[in-house]
Amino acid sequence: MAEEKKYKAVTYEKGEEAKTAVLMEETRVFEPPKELVEQSNVWQWMQKKGFTDEREMRKWTVDHLEEFWGEMANEYADWDVPFKTVLDWQPPYAKWFPDGKISMTYNCLDRHVKTWRRNKVAYIAVGEPVDDVRLFTFWDLYREVNKLANGLKSLGVEKGDRVSIYLPMIPELSIAMMACAKIGAVHSVVFSGFSAKAYGDRVKDGESVVSITCDGFWRRGKTVPLKAQADEGIADAPSVRNQIIYRRTGQDIPWNEGKDIWWHDLIKDQSRECESLPMDPEDRLYILYTSGTTGKPKGIEHAVGGYCVGPPQTLSWVFDLKEDDVWWCAADVGWVTGHSYIVYAPLQLGMTGIMYEGSPDFPDMGRWWKIIEDYGVTVLYTSPTAIRMHMRAGEEWAEKYNLSSLRLLGTVGEPINPEAWIWYRKNIGADKLQIMDTWWQTETGTFAISPLPITPLKPGSATLPLPGFGVEVLDEKGEPVPLGGGGNIVQTKPWPAMLRAFWKDPERYMSTYWEYYWDTHPGYYLAGDKARKDKDGYFWVQGRIDDVLNVAGHRIGNSEVESACVSYPEVAEAACIGKPDEVKGEVIIAFCALKAGVEETEDLKKAIRTHVGEDLGKIAMPSEIHFVADVPKTRSGKIMRRIIKSKAMGKDVGETSTLSNPEAVDAIPTIV
C-alpha cells in the first residue's frame, strides 16, 4: 500500500555491516544465580502454571495472548467494572479490555491507602542540594493529588482536556500527572531540559488549557528559571487559560495577573478527597511528544486501560520488585522511561522509589553511589550513557560507598557496549548482579525485549521478546531472518501499553509504523530499529533504520536540529548526522551551508550552537559545526544523510550519481 517505502530494510550478509556484526559476537554468558531464579516473581508464576522452561513459557504467552494478558490485567490492576473482552484488534487499531472501566490514579494511590501501605514511603525525593530530602508516603501523595485535582476542577478542567506539565524531577511532577489522571484530563509532560520554544510548540499542538510549572529548579548548583521559560513558550498559546506554579527554589519570577496562580494558593482550601473517575480503557491517559523523521515532533497517545496493565506487569517480572525493595529508575519523568517506571508502574505496585532532582556529578561523581548507600537502593535502572560517564570518572567513586544493598541492575535507551556492561556488573554489581537490558520505545510504553531474572545474559544483548510480546526480525520481503541474520525489528502482535494514535495525525501513524509490511503482514508494527538475532535467537539491537539520532539515550530528530540550524539567519542549509561517541553513544554533527557573502568564523559556529540550544534545548546542541559550500541532496531535494555520514566517517560513500550535486559530497570533511 505504501507507494514509496520510507525506510530501507537492513539485511546483513556481506560488506561493512556484516563485519560489525561479527565483531559484536559476544561469547560470554552469565547464568542467573539459583537464588535469584527461585525467588523471582516470574519463576513463581511459572511454577503455578507448570512451566519449567523459559523459552516454552515465553512462547506459550504469545500463542495464548489474550488468556495471558487477561490474567495479568486482573492480577496487576483493580477494575471499577471488570472487562469481559480482552482485545479487539482491527489492525492497526487495538482496543484492550474495551468493556471494562478503570482509573489509573485509583490503582496508584486510592487502593493502597485502604491498606497498611497508606503510611509506606512512596517517594524518597532527593533534591540536588545535599540534605534536601523529602519523604512522601502513599497517603501524602493521595492527599496532595486530590487537592490538586480539585484545584484543576476549580479552574474548569474537564475530562479529555489537555494539561501541559513542565516540571523538573520533583514529586510534584508525579502528583500533577496523577491529578490529571484522577479527573480524566490528558497530561502532556515536556522534559524540563527542553527550551521555551519546544515547550510552547507542544502546548500549542496539544491545545492545552492549563500549564503547570515551577519557579525554578537546581542543576549543577545553579537554578534554572523554568517559569520564565514557560512564560516565553506559552506567550502565544491562546488555549492556555491558567498557569499553575509550584514554588521550588523561591527565586523571583515574572507574574501574569489573571492567568498565573501559585500551586499552594490553588490547593489551600481544596478538599483532601476527590473521586478517581472511572474511565473507558481507551480514554487517553497522556500524550508524549517524541522525535521522528520530520521536523515536527509527534504526539504519541497512550490509553488508560492497557497502560494500567503493561507497566506494572513488566516491572514486576523484569525487575522482580518485592514489597521491601527500594527502586531507583534514574531517568527523567520527561521521557517515557519516567512516565512508566518512575510514576505509574512503581506506584501501582506500591513500591518505595527514589526521585532525584539533580545531576549525577553534583557535588561530585559520588552522588549516585551516596544515594544508593543512604537509602539502601536495591534495584538500579539507568542508561548506558550514564554508565559510561561513571566509567570515565573511575570506579574509585563507587568504591567509597557501600552498594551492598543492590540486588539487580538495568539499562535502557541505547545499545549497551559489552565493555560498559561488564564495568557496570563488576563495579556497581559486585561482580555478581544480573543486568536487565530492556529494549523499548515511547511507542511501546513498556519493555518489549528484555531478559527476566531467570534468563542467561550475554553482555550487549537485550536477549528475548518478553512474555506476551510477539517480536521478530524481518528482512526486506517480510521473511523472518535466519539465526545469525539481521533486519528490521517488528512487533507481530498488539500489546496492552502500545501507542494508540498520533495526536491529530492519523495518516502519519499509519505510514510510520504499519505501512511498511502491510502488503504481506497487515498489523505488523515497524519499530524503526534494526537488530541481529544470534544463533540462540538472542536480539542484538543495532540502532535506528531511519535518520533519528540517539544522544545519551534520548531520541532527537535530525530534521529538528537541521531546521533549528536553518532558523539562524546566516544559515542557508544544514545537514545533521550522529557521530559515534564513547560516552553519549552519539553526538550531533551539523554541516551548515551559509548564505552568500557570510564569513565563516569560529564565532559564528558558536552562535549557531547556542541558537540550537536555545531553540530546542541543550540536549540537541550539535557538538561540532562544519561549514560546507553545499549540502548533498537528491534531485527531489532530500538531504542524503547516509552519504554525508559515510564521507564524514571516512567510509566508502557508494553511488552518488543520483544526487543533484555529487561534488558536494567531496567537500564534506572527514571528521574522525
Ligand code: PRX
Ligand atoms: O533505538 C531504540 C533505542 O531508543 C529508541 C526509543 O527511544 P525513546 O522512544 O526515546 O525511548 C527510550 C526509552 C525507552 C529505540 O527505538 N533503545 C531503547 N532501549 C534500547 C535501545 N536500543 C538498544 N537497546 C536498548 N535497550
